[in-house]
Amino acid sequence: MTEALTPWQRAVAALAVLAVDPAGVKGLWLRGRASPVRERVAAALPQSRRVHPSIDDTSLFGGVDLAATLAAGHLIRNAGLLATGAPVVLTMAERCPPGLSARLSRWLDDTGPCLIALDEGSEPEETLPSALADRLGLFLDLGDLPWFDTEAVALDPAQVARARELLSAVQLPEGAMNSLTSVAFAMGITSLRAPLLALAVARALAAWRGETTASDSTLRNAAELTLAHRGDLPQSADVAQEPPPPPPSEPREGEDNQPQNGEDLLPDEILLDAIRAALPAGLLEQLTAGRASRSAKGSGSGAVRKGNHRGRPMPSLPGTPGSGKRIDLVATLRAAAPWQLLRQRSDKPRLEIRKSDLRLKRYQESSDRVLIFAVDASGSSAFARLAEAKGAVELLLAQAYARRDHVALIAFRGLSAELILPPTRSLVQTKRRLTSLPGGGGTPLAAGLKMAFDLALQTRSRGMTPTVALLTDGRGNIALDGSANRDTAEVDSLRIARALRGARLPGLVIDTANRPQPALRRLAEILDAPYLPLPRADAQRLTAVLQAAMES
Amino acid sequence: MSQPFPFAAIVGQEAMKQAMVLTAIDPGIGGVLVFGDRGTGKSTAVRALAALLPEIRAVEGCPVNSARPKDVPDWVGAKLTHMITRPTPVIDLPLGATEDRVVGALDIERALTRGEKAFEPGLLARANRGYLYIDEVNLLEDHIVDLLLDVAQSGENVVEREGLSIRHAARFVLVGSGNPEEGELRPQLLDRFGLSVEVVSPRDVETRVEVMRRRDAYENDNADFMKKWRAKDTALRKAILAARAALPGLKTPGAMLHDCASLCIALGSDGLRGELTLLRAARAQAAFEGAATVTRAHLKTVATSALSHRLRRDPLDEAGSGSRVARILAETLP
DSSP: OOOOOOHHHHHHHHHHHHHHOHHHHOEEEEESOSOHHHHHHHHTSOSOEEEOTTOOHHHHHEEEOHHHHHHHTSOOEEEOGGGGOOOEEETTGGGOOHHHHHHHHHHHHHTOOOEEEEEOOOSTTOOOOHHHHHHOOEEEEOTTOOGGGOOOOOOOHHHHHHHHHHHTTOBOOTTHHHHHHHHHHHTTOOOTHHHHHHHHHHHHHHHHTTOSBOOHHHHHHHHHHHHTTTSOOOOHHHHHHSOOOOOTTHHHHHHHHTTSOGGGSOOHHHHHHHHHHTSOTTHHHHHHHHHHHHHHHOOSSSSOOOTTSSSEEEEEEEOOOOTTOOBOHHHHHHHHGGGHHHHOOSSSOOOOOOGGGOEEEEEEOOOOEEEEEEEEOSHHHHHHHHHHHHHHHHHHHHHHHHTTOEEEEEEEETTEEEEEEEEEOOHHHHHHHHHTOOOOSOOOHHHHHHHHHHHHHHHHHTTOEEEEEEEEOSOOOSOTTSOOOHHHHHHHHHHHHHHHHHTTOOEEEEEOSSSOOHHHHHHHHHHTOOEEEOOTTOHHHHHHHHHHHHHO | OOSOOOGGGOOSOHHHHHHHHHHHHOGGGOOEEEEEOTTSSHHHHHHHHHHHSOOEEEETTOTTOOSSGGGSOGGGOSOOOOEEEEOOOEEEOOTTOOHHHHHEEEOHHHHHHHOOOOEEEOHHHHTTTEEEEEETGGGSOHHHHHHHHHHHHHSEEEEEETTEEEEEEOOEEEEEEEOGGGOOOOHHHHHHOSEEEEEOOOOSHHHHHHHHHHHHHHHHSHHHHHHHHHHHHHHHHHHHHHHHHHGGGOBOOHHHHHHHHHHHHHHTOSSSHHHHHHHHHHHHHHHHHTOSBOOHHHHHHHHHHHHGGGSOOOTTOOSOHHHHHHHHHHHHOO
């Protein structure tokens, strides 16, 4: 069995595959900052058009060439970048917005030959959108590839041409499809695109190497190039000592083995090994971290809005209408009006509008913030420091008022939680309700959290950005169903805390007990929220912390 | 690719295929929502569906695919009378599409160059009498969702802007797909989908290899592969047409209405849309199976996909609403 490829050999192999069958392998995800090494790789990429993340639809798909149209007085269209049928390079791919990634994915699925994504993300969470990452066959990480390991890549055009001719005749060994599929599956790759792309890469690589039937090492290298970055492999530390775990399909592989001479078939372990060798240390963690946090960002609503669709109108600006930007007709006409006499050029009078006259509508819409207070008004809390907690809330209210944030108030005591005040901006009302808030009874912490959770989701679906501030002494003793059972109560509140975190709701836990409660600190950890024991008579500090929590 | 992957050749994912076939039989069911992992064949199924659907008769050149010349909206201007047969439209609504592109807008180019006030129809016009497909529907921007909710409800697109006052029919079957991990869908939009199915990547290697084999044959041996599956697709298309014809004559016993209602009460689904969709889907299912009357078995077949997305969301229920429906189904309708 051959050795695994060195990182640079891998890069060259990827480039060759891309040159041989761009439409089959769909593209390359190239991770790494701009560097001489990346330049070397980029020099060998196929001829392509460049696309940047903020490109508009007109440039992508074609549309009316407004400047030319206005000058000529009749419609002039231009073709879009994607219509040319050339490969496309997406620069700064880590900043690709979901809209663009959806369009490019669609293009790749339909007609597009291939996409090369230059991902310069430095942080784990800055990476290619997963819709694209799933579709591109090849992956290269140039991150820690030293310059002296590399050399200029010159793909021999004659060899590429020969490989292209050979491509349709390349056969895969009988068990190859099984191996690649089960290895991908064993790695926890659910997408079925991955093994398909691995097949395409194997074919192209075999054609490049002049094999009519893909050899074992070709299959192995194809798996390295295609599958390595997608899966969740077992920890590499264990791998060094023990043999890799057998994939679940092994017995079946054995059956397949019998009819033909065994050496054609590539054992799955070897494939897995190859893939493992292809991974730079720590890359996998980074990638999975990136994946996790990316999915954490994609909440459908309540996020920051770009302001050209709706909201409060702002003065219009000169510009060219394109995706998402709408023309302000009145302002445009107003800008064109003074020039009409000068511009009349024929006896046929018509409105003469130039590109420079065009004005675009702009809107500003900021997402309102809601501060949801869940205040523990139970007996234990009331005797201790309810008054202080009230004071802290009042202080925060004043600030919320100054920032025009909405405020909601939930109190929990006795057996259940109560929405004292639905989200409002009325300071007076909030203060009044807060002052008259009575104390006493058990601590239904879970119920209070649940109500805060529901309210937060509700306000978020209305386009606001909620933050939950929990003030409690942490001794929850009433379960969600109203029974007085300390253990169930704890389990319930932890479950809801997990749900809150799952919904990516920012929060803050303020401990109002006389002594800081370890249980509450744990709750705050589960919530992924800052934990703050209410300082004695130091409302200023509380305010500072809360503010920091809301800014983040 | 010249021809999409054949619908019949999609391995597994029976619930998704069945839901799509049902909406093809009765578009009134109101759409399908497909939620699941990447690379499970969601988009493939929608593209395949486009090729599978029977053709429609429409007025040539009509931007809203009118069925009769008198239905062509006034704003089209020209007098259109010639009828043609054309494929059922399946229109993509890409993420990040602007409001103008979706509902249509003043044709700025014509306004500026010729001084005419003309309407440029949007995607909703083109989707009339067909399908509107939204990939990653859960990432769709809120203001586009608002537009869709309104139009999907009324079946009519009303444009009042920039001095235009235009309305046209926009009856379409909404097909949405997405990955629930990346964002949730508002209950109002969830409710507009008649059926919802959850797709998971197949868990056994045999099935996965079969998927690979077929896809590979499709890409590398296209002619043979298409020939092999064309007959199955044609048979399915005929079955859809036959079911459509059988639908009006189908009997619905009173007991079935009772079953629908008691099931929805037991599940505590909001509103009456659950019952109505459940019944429609059961009728379509019965028609597809060639039955003369709707039976409880039909009801059970479609219950999960018709109801699972209409339950009140319980953030603490980790098993998912599908299993809740199955449980209550077994209790209520033994």
